[in-house]
Amino acid sequence: MTPAELFLRRYRDFAAYNSWANRRLHDAAARLDDAAYRAERGAFFGSVHGTLNHLLTTDRIWMRRITGTGEAPTALDTILFEDCPALAQARREEDRRIAEVVGGLGEAELAGELHYRNSRGDPFVQPLSTVLDHLFNHQTHHRGQAHALISGFLGNDATPSLDLLMFHRETGLARPD
Incomplete structure (x- = not known):
């Protein structure tokens, strides 16, 4: 496998993990009262x-920057959905979109640069690979915050593991020796 093929595989794995972890987190959030x-x-x-x-x-902001399509809210604190089930459904759809976009990338796209403007309108250019690193790392960062909040309400035993190794074990990427 070439280095580029390894990176593409890694991003596809991260897209799958992202979807898995978001689904588990939203399922836990659905158990909270309003x-x-x-x-x-x-x-x-x-x-x-x-x-x-x-x-x-x-x-949605990053996917708009990457693909040129889709909704792109202008504020980072935008409340897109007031209803927990509607938000979870939109999350599942966005996770499918992320997986499709990442799954469709080739070596040339991955090696390319992304030109975009931040939320203040300042122009930037950076390798697409580092944008994907940020996208998945950002998810992990804030999922951890939401997980801690949910754990505070439900307790640790009632809150699912979001550990990457757990995902690997459940999906066969890791197995007992």
Whole structure:
């Protein structure tokens, strides 16, 4: 396998992990009552509701920058969906979109650069590979925040593992020796 093929495989694996972890997190969030779901808890985006909306908002922004298509909110704290089930459905759809886009990348695209403007309108250019690194790392960062908030309400035993190794074990990328 060439280095580029390894990177493409890695990003496809991250897209699959991203979807798996988001599904588990949204399933846990659905077990919260509305007051807990919306409770201001001091996280960067305040609540579970705010944090999960932020994740979808930023993915839509990045996917618009990468593909030139789709909705792109202008503010990072945009609340796209007030309803938890509607947000979870939109998350699943966006995760499918991410997987399709990443799955369709070839070596030339991965080696290319992305020209975009940030939310203030400042122009930037950077390798697409580092944009994908950011997209998946950003998801992990804020999923961790939402996970901590949900764990505070449901307890650790009722909150799912989002560990990458757990995903590997469940999907056969790792197995007992």
